Amino acid sequence: MTTPQNAKVQTADHEKVANAAGGDFATFQGAQVSLADRLHQFFHQYPVAAPTIVLLAAIALFSSIIGGRFLDPFNLSLILQQVTIIGVLGIAQTLIILTAGIDLSVGAVMVLTSVIMGRMAVEVGLPSGLALCIGLIAGGVTGWINGLLVTRFRLPPFIVTLGTWNIFFALNLWYSQSETIRSQEIEAAAPLLHWTGTAIDIFGARLTYGSLLMLGLFVVIWYALKWTAWGKHVYATGDDPDSAKLAGIRTERVLMSVYVVAGVLCAIAAWVLIGRIGSVSPQAGMMANLDSITAVVIGGTSLFGGRGSIFGTLMGALVVGVFRNGLALAGVDVLWQEFTVGALIIVAVGVDQWIRKV
Amino acid sequence: MTTDKKIVFQARGLVKRYGHVTAIDHTDFDLYAGEVLAIIGDNGAGKSSLIKALSGALVPDEGEITLDGKPIHFKSPMDARALGIETVYQNLAVSPSLDIADNMFLGRERRVPGILGSVFRMLDKKGMHDEAKAKLAELGLLTIQNINQAVETLSGGQRQGVAVARAAAFARHVVIMDEPTAALGVKESRRVLNLINDVRAKGLPVILISHNMPHVFEVADRIHIHRLGKRIAIVKPDTHTMSEAVAIMTGALNPEDHPAGAYAA
Numbered sequence: 001m002t003t004p005q006n007a008k009v010q011t012a013d014h015e016k017v018a019n020a021a022g023g024d025f026a027t028f029q030g031a032q033v034s035l036a037d038r039l040h041q042f043f044h045q046y047p048v049a050a051p052t053i054v055l056l057a058a059i060a061l062f063s064s065i066i067g068g069r070f071l072d073p074f075n076l077s078l079i080l081q082q083v084t085i086i087g088v089l090g091i092a093q094t095l096i097i098l099t100a101g102i103d104l105s106v107g108a109v110m111v112l113t114s115v116i117m118g119r120m121a122v123e124v125g126l127p128s129g130l131a132l133c134i135g136l137i138a139g140g141v142t143g144w145i146n147g148l149l150v151t152r153f154r155l156p157p158f159i160v161t162l163g164t165w166n167i168f169f170a171l172n173l174w175y176s177q178s179e180t181i182r183s184q185e186i187e188a189a190a191p192l193l194h195w196t197g198t199a200i201d202i203f204g205a206r207l208t209y210g211s212l213l214m215l216g217l218f219v220v221i222w223y224a225l226k227w228t229a230w231g232k233h234v235y236a237t238g239d240d241p242d243s244a245k246l247a248g249i250r251t252e253r254v255l256m257s258v259y260v261v262a263g264v265l266c267a268i269a270a271w272v273l274i275g276r277i278g279s280v281s282p283q284a285g286m287m288a289n290l291d292s293i294t295a296v297v298i299g300g301t302s303l304f305g306g307r308g309s310i311f312g313t314l315m316g317a318l319v320v321g322v323f324r325n326g327l328a329l330a331g332v333d334v335l336w337q338e339f340t341v342g343a344l345i346i347v348a349v350g351v352d353q354w355i356r357k358v
Numbered sequence: 359m360t361t362d363k364k365i366v367f368q369a370r371g372l373v374k375r376y377g378h379v380t381a382i383d384h385t386d387f388d389l390y391a392g393e394v395l396a397i398i399g400d401n402g403a404g405k406s407s408l409i410k411a412l413s414g415a416l417v418p419d420e421g422e423i424t425l426d427g428k429p430i431h432f433k434s435p436m437d438a439r440a441l442g443i444e445t446v447y448q449n450l451a452v453s454p455s456l457d458i459a460d461n462m463f464l465g466r467e468r469r470v471p472g473i474l475g476s477v478f479r480m481l482d483k484k485g486m487h488d489e490a491k492a493k494l495a496e497l498g499l500l501t502i503q504n505i506n507q508a509v510e511t512l513s514g515g516q517r518q519g520v521a522v523a524r525a526a527a528f529a530r531h532v533v534i535m536d537e538p539t540a541a542l543g544v545k546e547s548r549r550v551l552n553l554i555n556d557v558r559a560k561g562l563p564v565i566l567i568s569h570n571m572p573h574v575f576e577v578a579d580r581i582h583i584h585r586l587g588k589r590i591a592i593v594k595p596d597t598h599t600m601s602e603a604v605a606i607m608t609g610a611l612n613p614e615d616h617p618a619g620a621y622a623a
Contacts, residue, residue, distance in 0.1 A: 045508070228479040229467035232460055236453040246415065246451035248436040248465030306455045 043355045047300040047308050050351055051315035054298070054344075058319055062326030070329055077205035083321040085110075085276060085285065087214045088269035089292035090299070090313040091221050092262035097296050098225075099238040099258050100305025101150065101157030106266050107288035108168035109142045111281075114270035115176040118280030121190030122181050128190030136267045142168060143263020147256040165289065176282040183278035196275030210272040215314075217268065222310045234258060239306025294320060294341060298348045302356060319344065364391045365427075366563055367412070367443075367532050372421035374407050381407035382418060383587030389532065394554060394564045396574040398607055399584030405567055406536070408584065412565070413445040413534050414438030425531060436465070442530030448537045450521040454510035459483075459490035461509050462524045493527040494519070497553055515546030522550065526557045533557050534565045539573055551577050571600045583607050 043050050062070045069075065089106045096103040117135035121128045142164070149160040186193050196210030225231035236244040237251045244251050269288075274280055299316025301308025320341055327337045369387035373380070381404045389395050399405045410416035412423065414432030423430050425441055432438050435445065445451075452461045463486045469475035470482045487505055494505075497519070509517055518538060525533050535554065539547040547570075554577050557564055568574050574581060575595045583591040583606050591606050591613035605611035 041511075044511075223478075227481055227483075229469075229481060230479070232456060232464065232467060232481075235456060236464060239453045239455045243447075243449060243451040243453055244464075246435055246445070246447050246449075247453070247461075248434070248439055250434075250436075306453070 040355065040357075043351075047355070048312045048315060050355070051299045051312050051319060051348075055315050055319050055322065058322045058326065062322065062330070066326065066329050070326060073203055073205035075325065075329075077207055077211075079318065079321040079325045080211045081206070081208055081276070082325065083295075083317040084208065084211045084214045085269055085272050086288065086291045086295055086320070087314060087317045088217060088265060088272055089288055090295040090317050091214075091217055091310065092265035092269070093292040093296045094299070094301055094308065094310055094313045095221070095234065095258045095262050095265075096157065097238075097293075097301050097303060098234055098305060098308055099255055100241075100303075101238075101255075101258075102161065102293065102303070103146065103157065103259075103262060104161040104289050105142070105146060105165040105168055106262070106269075106292050107285050108165045108172065109139055109263060109266035110270045110273060110288060111283075111285050112142070112168045112172040112175070112270075113139045113267040114273050114280050114284070115172050115181075115282055117193060117267075117270060117274065118181040118186060118190075119175065121193060122185050122280075125189070128192035131190060132192060132271060135270060136264055139263040139265070139267025139270070140260050141263065142266070143260040144256070146263070147259030150259065151252040151255050172282050176280075178282055180282070181280040186274065186278070186280065193271065193274045194278065196272045197278065198275070208275065210275045213268070213272065217265065218310060218314050225310055230254070230257070235306050237306075291320070294345055297352075298344055300348065300352060300355070302352050303349075304356070307356065316348075365389065366391050367423075367425055367565075369412065369423045370421060372408070372411055372418045372423070374411060374416060374418050380587055382411060382421075384421070385584070385588035387412065387582065387589065389563050389565060390580075392558065392561055392563055393579040394558050394566055394577050396566045396568060396578035396581045397584055398568065398571075398574060398581060398603065400607055403584045403607075404587040405584050407587075409445070409534060409536055409565070409567055412438075413443060415445075439466070439528070442528075443532045443534065444525035444529035445534040446518075446521045446525045446536065446538055448540065450517055452509050452517055452521055455508055457506045457508055458494075458512075458520055459487040459505050461520055462486075462490045462493065462527065466528070489527075490523075494523050497523050497526060497556060513546075514541050515543065515549065518542060518546065518550055519553075522553050522557075526553070526560070526562070529557075529562055531562070532565065533562050534567075536567045537569065538566070539568065539570055547573065571604065575600055575603075583613070585609060 089110060092106055093103055113135045116138050117131050120126045120131035120134050126134070146160055146164055149155050150157050196213060197208055199206045199208045225234060233244070233249045233254045236247065236249055237254045241251050273285060277284060295317035296308070296313050297303065297316065298319050299308070299312030299314070301312055323340050323344070324337050327340065328334070365388050367389040369385070371384050371386065372382050373384055374382040383404070385404070385408060387408065397405055397408070407416060411418045414435045414437050417433060423432070425443070430441060438445070453464060456464065468482045468486055470480050474480040475482070491505055509520060512520070522535070522538065525535070538550050542550060551573060554564055554566065566574065566578060578595055581593050581595065581603060582589055583593065583603060585607060593603055593606070602611060606613050
């Protein structure tokens with residue numbers, strides 16, 4: 001096949017001039033020069049870097065102010081315990097936010113599934129393993145409902161989960177009859193539900209199985225996001241759903257899977273919750289929704305979707321935990337803890353805006 | 359010119375209606391092996407709908423599409439891709455936050471062999487990166503320093519390069535390019551036109567949708583003129599001038615009145 005020999009069109013003169021100017025088309029190299037540009041590129045490429053630096057700075061700050069009491073292994077492991085529930089919910093929240101959604105129902109799903117687990121084991125008398133499984137399935141079902149409303153009915157995730165937050169919470173009050181299941185009853189009927197609260201002591205640190213479970217989940221989801229096609233599709237769907245669709249990704253199916261996985265993760269958070277507080281209370285975890293979003297945002301994941309890292313959320317949760325713990329040890333009034341967390345959120349979003357600029 | 363007269367991709371009587379609007383009105387379409395076929399038409403003539411029907415992004419209400427003589431029914435762009443038809447969309451359909459290799463393999467990722475791949479679904483990142491590099495080099499696009507660079511850090515022309523490389527690398531039958539030079543500068547456009555010639559040289563037929571008449575007349579073997587939802591003429595760059603093509607396209611000239619004769623197909 002030869003090129004068409006149409007004499008009518010020659011390479012136009014303006015092109016000759018442009019070609020004479022030399023230079024390459026598509027040289028794939030950045031010509032970054034200034035330090036600010038380099039920093040920008042670094043943070044852009046490694047979204048986990050910024051929250052990690054903040055975490056290290058916070059640890060340095062509080063160890064210099066408070067000293068040994070803060071750095072004590074027991075205190076550090078206490079911080080880890082304190083962030084475990086929000087950490088697990090944060091994983092679910094990160095997945096949703098990566099798809100450019102938001103999930104306001106995570107806290108309600110957690111409480112509802114904890115009540116289901118507790119009642120199935122204590123009131124119905126099922127084996128605790130089975131009760132746990134039913135709770136996890138119920139979590140998946142709540143995610144499926146959210147996912148169905150988002151994908152099939154094309155409603156905005158914010159509105160969907162605002163609605164289901166109330167619905168799941170109401171179901172939780174109805175099913176629990178607003179009654180708390182006491183810790184002793186759970187211990188007697190279903191010790192498995194307390195497993196996540198069981199601690200092992202290492203060098204003075206008290207690590208709960210719940211914390212280890214959380215760290216394990218972070219690794220699993222990190223692997224899924226980084227090393228599987230599903231993870232690439234989650235990012236692509238959040239980044240630009242139309243492009244993703246044209247590239248052949250079934251974005252609706254990806255969204256659905258994300259919501260279901262998030263629901264199951266909320267149910268795992270319920271298991272961690274039972275282990276941590278011992279009892280099953282329909283009023284527990286009221287602030288968990290917003291705290292999980294806080295962890296994700298401080299962790300550097302963009303609310304506009306497609307950008308962020310799962311370990312950023314762990315860092316974000318730890319930053320909040322370290323500030324709360326450090327300020328409390330320093331004797332600062334609890335209201336200033338809230339103030340600090342609020343300021344951190346705004347700074348984190350500001351930094352994200354800067355990083356997202358190309 | 360088109361010595362090889364084998365039709366590889368064909369449509370007969372395609373119709374697509376959106377409510378009261380008929381976007382495709384009983385149009386025909388033919389693509390010969392190894393040619394560059396340009397599709398031109400005014401805004402709203404239904405070029406995009408036709409292209410979407412041919413690339414699987416839209417399911418026509420009526421009509422038949424055949425590939426190598428076999429009837430085909432696309433339900434999604436995936437179906438078209440599975441049959442070796444690759445499309446470079448006007449918006450490029452790249453994911454800005456993913457890197458170059460990720461984008462080239464988006465939707466057709468490869469997994470490592472063995473249990474890691476089958477059970478743990480682990481991606482063969484190294485293999486995909488190496489192949490992406492090789493494909494870019496093949497098209498002369500390899501002045502890449504870092505193939506792990508996110509696509510959003512690339513210029514418009516570079517992104518176009520990635521999108522074209524992706525299509526050229528995976529197409530087995532047809533490459534469709536929708537306005538590939540619309541957003542590009544002079545030198546970058548030149549490079550894309552060269553890429554089109556390279557793709558044809560590989561033996562792949564190319565469907566080129568463009569508003570840029572000089573570009574169309576330079577690279578196309580035949581020009582399919584679309585008007586009011588259907589093909590009204592096929593002209594060749596060596597039998598018609600740009601102004602005649604534009605006149606037919608806008609309705610100023612009736613193709614049947616033209617001595618050189620339309621419907622050259």
